[in-house]
Amino acid sequence: MSQPTATRKHTALPKARTLIEALPWLTRHHGKTVVVKFGGNAMVDDELKAAFAQDVVFLRHAGLRPVVVHGGGPQISAQLDRHGLVSEFKAGLRVTTDDAMDVVRMVLAGQVQRELVGLLNRHGPLAVGMTGEDAHLMSATKHFAEIDGERVDIGRVGQITEIDTGAVRALLDDGRIPVVSSIARSADDGHVYNVNADTAAAALAVALGAETLMVLTDVEGLYADWPNSDEVISKLTASQLEKLLPELASGMVPKMEGCLYAVRHGVTTARVLDGRVPHSILLEIFTDEGIGTMVLPDGTVIDDKGNDGDKGEDQ
Ligand SMILES: Nc1ncnc2c1ncn2[C@@H]1O[C@H](COP(=O)(O)OP(=O)(O)O)[C@@H](O)[C@H]1O
Ligand SMILES: CC(=O)N[C@@H](CCC(=O)OP(=O)(O)O)C(=O)O
Numbered sequence: 001m002s003q004p005t006a007t008r009k010h011t012a013l014p015k016a017r018t019l020i021e022a023l024p025w026l027t028r029h030h031g032k033t034v035v036v037k038f039g040g041n042a043m044v045d046d047e048l049k050a051a052f053a054q055d056v057v058f059l060r061h062a063g064l065r066p067v068v069v070h071g072g073g074p075q076i077s078a079q080l081d082r083h084g085l086v087s088e089f090k091a092g093l094r095v096t097t098d099d100a101m102d103v104v105r106m107v108l109a110g111q112v113q114r115e116l117v118g119l120l121n122r123h124g125p126l127a128v129g130m131t132g133e134d135a136h137l138m139s140a141t142k143h144f145a146e147i148d149g150e151r152v153d154i155g156r157v158g159q160i161t162e163i164d165t166g167a168v169r170a171l172l173d174d175g176r177i178p179v180v181s182s183i184a185r186s187a188d189d190g191h192v193y194n195v196n197a198d199t200a201a202a203a204l205a206v207a208l209g210a211e212t213l214m215v216l217t218d219v220e221g222l223y224a225d226w227p228n229s230d231e232v233i234s235k236l237t238a239s240q241l242e243k244l245l246p247e248l249a250s251g252m253v254p255k256m257e258g259c260l261y262a263v264r265h266g267v268t269t270a271r272v273l274d275g276r277v278p279h280s281i282l283l284e285i286f287t288d289e290g291i292g293t294m295v296l297p298d299g300t301v302i303d304d305k306g307n308d309g310d311k312g313e314d315q
Contacts, residue, residue, distance in 0.1 A: 042275025158193025202258030
């Protein structure tokens with residue numbers, strides 16, 4: 001019998017290279033908890049939402065423990081509008097009247113969460129939806145906004161006082177994917193509170209001892225000089241971010257405050273990603289590229305090339 005003279009050229013070989021590129025990241029993140037916040041502004045179309053669900057299921061099958069916290073600001077505003085209620089934001093937070101609270105809860109828990117759970121569960125019996133009310137996941141007291149040194153009443157907006165991670169951990173241990181709406185049970189008056197989803201995601205990441213907080217939004221990352229320039233800050237330390245905070249506007253305020261809180265309380269990296277890019281989660285976690293903005297704890301050395309102790313180190 002004759003021996004083959006040359007190795008056959010397999011057209012699928014680049015796919016193997018892509019898979020192998022992911023190996024160090026698979027090793028690094030195995031068994032780690034990742035809190036992924038999916039912002040309402042990033043839920044642009046059905047295709048993107050389906051790609052988001054695929055990525056999260058991929059993380060789960062790759063041995064990570066993903067937890068989804070979702071937003072829905074634009075969806076809430078649209079529904080309020082249909083009810084003839086106006087949307088007003090103060091210090092980046094929705095002024096939430098009792099009537100608006102009913103709408104917030106209906107849209108987040110009844111629409112956005114249900115849709116994401118449905119998309120994830122196309123891939124198997126994985127996702128379980130919950131709000132902060134379930135099993136005392138998130139308790140809150142009334143939050144007052146601070147504007148120009150004044151304490152301003154913004155209605156039923158909550159400040160998280162306690163997180164009971166028991167139910168989320170039980171779901172993760174059972175191989176499920178918790179999908180959390182940012183509504184908290186009230187620790188002071190028996191009702192519920194509206195919590196900004198970035199704030200909720202950061203608090204949950206800390207309480208779970210997550211390795212990564214990933215925030216998907218509708219911009220490429222944190223712009224150094226928004227809205228004048230599209231230069232994205234690729235990496236910064238907690239202290240560098242703290243200095244920038246007073247210059248930030250609108251939705252970026254709770255987002256970056258959340259990232260800062262997370263890395264100051266044990267989360268290894270907090271990242272802001274462009275949710276409009278299909279499969280941005282996989283690109284960020286499993287490739288050498290790294291997209292968006294990464295916030296690292298103080299003490300991480302970032303050199304001129306933007307290298308640090310994360311991407312590229314293990315190669
Ligand atoms: N420095 C900045 N870099 C990027 N975006 C910024 C910045 N400052 C303010 N923004 C605004 O913050 C928005 C993202 O926050 P938000 O609208 O709350 O999104 P999400 O629904 O994803 O939470 C961006 O679309 C942009 O308009
Ligand atoms: C208090 C407060 O502002 N809550 C937010 C909750 C939803 C949210 O945060 O959604 P995004 O992540 O899409 O912005 C709101 O009512 O819009």
